[in-house]
Amino acid sequence: MLCSSGTFRQLNAIRTSLIRFKSTSIPDNAPTLIENEEWLGTLEDNSELTHDANIESKNYVFDKHATKNEKFDIKILSRPPDSKYIKIQSALENFTSINYLRQYNKHNHTQGNFVDVRIIQCRSGNGGNGCISFLRDANRRVGPPDGGDGGDGGSVYVQAVEGMNSLSKLKTKYIAGDGKAGAATQLDGSRGKDILITVPKGTVVSWCLDPKTVRTLVETELEKDKQKPLKDILHEHKLDIDCYGRHKGDINPKYIQLFRKQYEPGEGWIYNEKTKEYHEEKDWFRKLNKNVARYDRSLDVDEVSKDKIPLFGVDLDEITDKPLCLLEGGKGGLGNMHFLTSVIRNPRFAKIGRDGLESFFMFELKSIADLGLVGFPNAGKSTILNKISNATPRIGSWEFTTLRPTIGTIMRGPGAENFTVADIPGIIEGAHLDRGMGLEFLKHIERSKGWVFVVALDEKDPLATLKILINEVGGLEKVQAKNILVVCNKADIGVSNPESMQKFLKVQEFAANQGWDSIPISALNDENTDILVEKMAKCAQNIE
């Protein structure tokens, strides 16, 4: 395009003034000298910072989800004011999964897609480093500092969602992204990528040990005594842990304190051109660092207050609306633009980013269904589930057909609520004494609202069987805390035999004395199964 010389001169004048304006302007989002001095001034307070001041900042996030029941034995070693933390000691078995360790081959964890325990390594991202940079333009070789801050490291979150019923999709490692370093022209580094681990409703997430460390210990112990049961090894070894209460002054341990590998307050500088030693000799740097050390301490306090995991686990028994932060990313380091003061014109230093956190977590799927079927092998549990639900469990007339839980959803048509039922691995007599699969099976129905005891009427004494079952799952008192229904299956066998009727009546009387409902059915012939569904639906409702 052609233009007259006058217009050209005008355009040129505008361009020059724009360039001049740009080159001489002080960066607009960098803190000014006055702001920096004010900020450093606020750090001059000499009172001691304690993490008590901030203790509740993260706890409320977990409060709703921290498991209510104290599930295992702990010994208190010391408490404040004798120590900073509530120091506890507890057996190793509480911080690992026996089931997980028993099955060295990870494929053993699965039957189909069902996986109920995983030990997972998680790491939140490190913060990016602050940048050392100075504005440069045609007029100034070294202008004011303009090094941006490092980005914060990504965090690791967990959330219980609809539509999952296994932990099989979880990875063995989740690593959040590191924050990017800050850059010249006040550019802050980008935030590291967050990680969201989605799990099924009913998952409990607890802090645990690195399984490799535990295996090494187990192997060493087994070298000494090959016969020693795994359970005993894990029970005998104790672990000391630093804990914290629910709130300031609480002397009962509720949270495990996690610690970052972190620099000491006043450390964590990066220097350019001049060395650390050069700076440390200068009064102006020492004075600045005294204040910045206090800033570091405040970060420390903030981290300590956030880096806590409920001692007995995070109970995701409901869908969580918002993800819960398991490990928070490290904060990004300050760029040199924060250290411009009337004394320090050329801050050739910046702060490094804070470290992220690394930890192992045990994910256990605890409540897998509203109801759990409880019965010895061959009682007909799989057949029942097969008849009343969409599940297709394996059925066989031999013991231990069911090795992993099968979950069936019972659809009750419009207007009626559906419910889920789990057929769990067969209980055998002595399971509570660790025979067979031990009490592993119990954890799947521990949280179920109701238990459905299944006995077979072709047995000699179904009532005696029922009593043994009650004993195996923890005794009458424990059972009474649940909604209970007693099912007498195989009612077709000896149907014309009055003895069979007598067996049912005995069971019914015992059940009624406990306030429980009972029903005779023949799962095989589909007899009484419709009434069974109605009774089960009642059993699956919340206890008033």
Ligand SMILES: Nc1nc2c(ncn2[C@@H]2O[C@H](COP(=O)(O)OP(=O)(O)OP(=O)(O)O)[C@@H](O)[C@H]2O)c(=O)[nH]1
């Ligand atoms: N006669 C008769 N046989 C039944 C009835 N219900 C189940 N059976 C048979 O009993 C055997 C065992 O049934 P399952 O349903 O596999 O028993 P289970 O309790 O699930 O057994 P595990 O999976 O080993 O715990 C099978 O041969 C079934 O056909 C019934 O009502 N009447």
